Amino acid sequence: MNLYDLIVKKIKDIQGTDDESPITNISTSSMLTAEITLISSILVALIMLRLVSKILMIVAVLVVLFAFLVAMPLMPRFKKEQNDSLAAMMFYVILALAIVIALFYWGNLNV
């Protein structure tokens, strides 16, 4: 089994069997592109932590890189999380509200 088949199998596993549409060449390459884009842009964004502390940046990049390598096909999971059901959206909205308020309230006080 070569790498391509492995990826297709992984996508099939995560999508489940209920999706009747076949996994085409285009959808596989899209998934791969999305995966690579996600990982590379997050890693590049993490380099900005150097403004806070260089050691923190190195540690963060290494930890995130390792975490990504372990949890490799990230994109199918991301896609699953960002679905259209109201419950999922509501969860993230309330989570975001909590994070934004907490960040502003404590983040500014301690800067």
Place this chain on the structure above:
Amino acid sequence: MIIDTQLASLFTAVALIIIGIFAAAFLDNLIKKVIGLAFIGDGVNLFIVSMGYKAGGIVYIYLPGMAADWFSQNASYPLPFAMVLTSIVIGASTMAVMLGIIIVLYKKHGSLKASEILGD
């Protein structure tokens, strides 16, 4: 009085908002969700109204015979009340549209369960 009116109103407002968010997030019935959203809106309105409250203040209508100095020191703050009126109107119209959509969806699906209608 154990707690003054303004503080009590602010606590009530916060309680309404939290109950509303809880209802909107966890109740499955669409009508109950909308009631939860109404709670949030009402909580915020109550919050604004109670901010304009002034202990011992008078109604902000300038009547003949009032000294301008005395009036400007004792009148309560009118802006929040004006804002709340507008905000209530907006809330009511939003609610009307939401309930209208729910009627359509109920006719279509025969159910009011958010997990069925508004699922993936």
Place this chain on the structure above:
Amino acid sequence: MNSLIPLMVIVPILCALFLNLLHKKDRTIKIIAIILALILPALPILANYGLHYFGGYVPLIENPTLGTDLPSLITGTALNTFHPAITYSFQSAQKIFVFILGLVGLLAVFTSLFETRRPSGVYGYMMFMGIAAITAVLLTDDIFNLYVFFEIAALATVGIVLVSNIKGNYETALKYMILGGIAAPMLLLGVALLLGVTGNVNITDIIYSLKNGLVNPQSPVLLMACGLIVFGWLYGSGLPPFHTIKSAVYSKALPSGAALVQAFSVFTFIALGVIILRIFSYLPFSQWVILGVSLLAMILGITMAILQTDLRRMIGFLAVGELGYIGIGLGLGTVSGITAGLFQAVNEAVITAFLFIGFGTVLYQTGISDTRKLGGMMVRNPKVALLVLLAGFAMAGVPPLNAFQSKLMLIQASINAGLPELGVIMILLSIVTFMTFMKAFHAVFLRPKPADLEIKNENIPKATIIAMLVFLVVCIVFGLFPQVVTSYLQPLATSLGGVV
């Protein structure tokens, strides 16, 4: 005082009410809608810069005769300089924003009138009401007034989705309203906290109070207000976590409606973003939040866009992702960054509308938006295919077109601000945007036509082609002469960036 300033809001509202009254009379609706829509982009060009006070009350300091009888308690304090009216401020940046909004509105109304068989007064009503609301959001200097029109714009968006008759539009509209039912009161709560601390809803006065030590800028209540307003901003412009619902809203509207609704999001983004920068620029943290959220929007929006199989959803996610570029410009906080961000906003409103209307022709002809079932449309109308291709080039930032200029400016600004990483990410995501677009373009236009694909409408209305050509001209003009736009945006950017 300039009487044309309130007309920018009043004309679309009147037009909306008229169209609703004339519900069944098709021809009259067409004529009135086109004439009044033509006024929309013309008004901001004709109007002079200035302030308009609804209620007619200028600050006491500008008209001392008003204050002769008032006690020194009022005339001797900061109250003397405050604005006791709903103030609309029309400056050079607003001129270009309202003009672009009017142009997108005009072309969207124009296409919708000729694409639908029976032009509906209700649809026109929603479109014009939304345009009026967003114009007011752009012009107003009063944060509560902004909230009111923000809600009206949300209702108009829901209305545009409900009218579309696409499968699942009611469900999406209800989801949008429920999420809005949580987020919009939070924005109002933020406004209320600002009012509670400063006693004012006029943004200029709030800033005056903060700058002159009338209130403590480090008050925790103000931090809370900033957080809540940022949350409302996320909802209004469809940044994460609202990117899924916002892209769903785009995909459930008719192409002309989606073109307009995305312009609403872009301008809400700008209006609220500028307000956050103006009021809370003394908190360096607020800029980091804007940067972070924008980065997240770019990454999530564009990576999700590649995975979509539905054409409309794909452009919807791309539109959300492109918003991130504007946010990065604003978040950098430098004059060049903010200019680039605002320029990108102008460009994006035009280009995304162009794309929505361009791919809308395919929907018009086939009624299908699933890319797996489409193909071979190039043979049918190569001219439209060329126009759509150019729209995609514009979005990705290919040289003679406008987004190239703004993206280049953004990258230069990010390097000058000492954050070259942002430039790298922006280039990377531009490439992926282009790939996403090419994927859709290939599936719709280049691939051989599937045997079971039916063509419902043979001819694309001339109006749609004209609208696309106008968009193309705007793209090329802004691309070749960027200083035409940036000279309008510079004053606002200088006033914002000078603070930092």
